[in-house]
Amino acid sequence: MTMTVLALLLALVSQTKPIANEWPKELGRWAPAYQKPVFEGTGVESWDKKIRERGWILKVGDVYHLWYTGYNDARSPTRLLGHATSKDGIQWSRDEANPIKPGLWVEDMCVVRNGELFYMFAEGDKDRAHLLTSKDGVHWTEKGPLDIRMVDGSPISEGPYGTPTAWYEDGVWSLLYERGDRGVWLARSKDMKVWTNVKNDPVLAMGPSEYDRSAVAVNQIVKRDGWYYVIYHANAERPWKNWTTCLARSKDLVAWEKYPGNPLVTENCSSGILVSTESGLRLYTMHPSVRVFRPID
Numbered sequence: 001m002t003m004t005v006l007a008l009l010l011a012l013v014s015q016t017k018p019i020a021n022e023w024p025k026e027l028g029r030w031a032p033a034y035q036k037p038v039f040e041g042t043g044v045e046s047w048d049k050k051i052r053e054r055g056w057i058l059k060v061g062d063v064y065h066l067w068y069t070g071y072n073d074a075r076s077p078t079r080l081l082g083h084a085t086s087k088d089g090i091q092w093s094r095d096e097a098n099p100i101k102p103g104l105w106v107e108d109m110c111v112v113r114n115g116e117l118f119y120m121f122a123e124g125d126k127d128r129a130h131l132l133t134s135k136d137g138v139h140w141t142e143k144g145p146l147d148i149r150m151v152d153g154s155p156i157s158e159g160p161y162g163t164p165t166a167w168y169e170d171g172v173w174s175l176l177y178e179r180g181d182r183g184v185w186l187a188r189s190k191d192m193k194v195w196t197n198v199k200n201d202p203v204l205a206m207g208p209s210e211y212d213r214s215a216v217a218v219n220q221i222v223k224r225d226g227w228y229y230v231i232y233h234a235n236a237e238r239p240w241k242n243w244t245t246c247l248a249r250s251k252d253l254v255a256w257e258k259y260p261g262n263p264l265v266t267e268n269c270s271s272g273i274l275v276s277t278e279s280g281l282r283l284y285t286m287h288p289s290v291r292v293f294r295p296i297d
Helices: 003-016
Strands: 030-032 050-060 063-072 076-086 107-114 115-125 129-134 140-145 147-149 162-169 171-176 184-189 194-197 215-224 226-233 245-250 256-258 270-277 280-287 293-295
Touching: 050 076, 050 107, 050 226, 050 270, 063 107, 063 129, 076 256, 107 162, 162 215, 184 215, 226 270, 245 270
Parallel strands: 147 194
Antiparallel strands: 030 293, 050 063, 050 280, 063 076, 107 115, 115 129, 129 140, 162 171, 171 184, 184 194, 215 226, 226 245, 245 256, 270 280, 280 293
């Protein structure tokens, strides 16, 4: 067999046989599904004239639920919780009861449904994470700030600890959170009363690439084929300019590998989450408006 024929056979095999640890193609390449946002601030003098930060979409039965943060600085400095529903995840109707938790600062939320309850992990005032629970996703009970500790059990230092992103598995809650967007830490809890860092250094650090050299914050955790994947947002500059949406993966939520094709989405589209729909996977970016992206084949 000549070297030319052997090389051709090897090339054909490499195209048909999965490569070990290959990144899923459907997670790595995205294109806009629509030219315009599918949800945004009202633009008029309402409490949610603008929206910001991470919102959350969860399908329950045949209904898509969107929780979002609305604000209008001319009326109040407080960032308030809004709720909307949809039959297709594209056309949304705001809840008539909005804002559904008046007076309480709720921003950058992650919603996990576990058993009979919805758990909402969100930023409060001064970018400090807190927890709310609900039986129906509309009426929420505030449970107070998250108590996060260092590895030795002492409290973490004063300052912001935000963009809380939760994952529940085998009786243990895992929480990824950022501090000033300068890195992502991992804490765990069995009772949701005290959260203890797995390590006192970030598990997902800034850089070394330019696109995330100045800011990182995790938005969502998903698990596929034994890998944990996170959608995270990043920035190359401080003061911040254009945010991007990026991807990383891990086997244990501690050691992370960033996708070599990052960023997934640019043009200041950030705070992304993945949603499985009947028509396939969608990537929604939430800030500064809700946009939809589809996988590129």
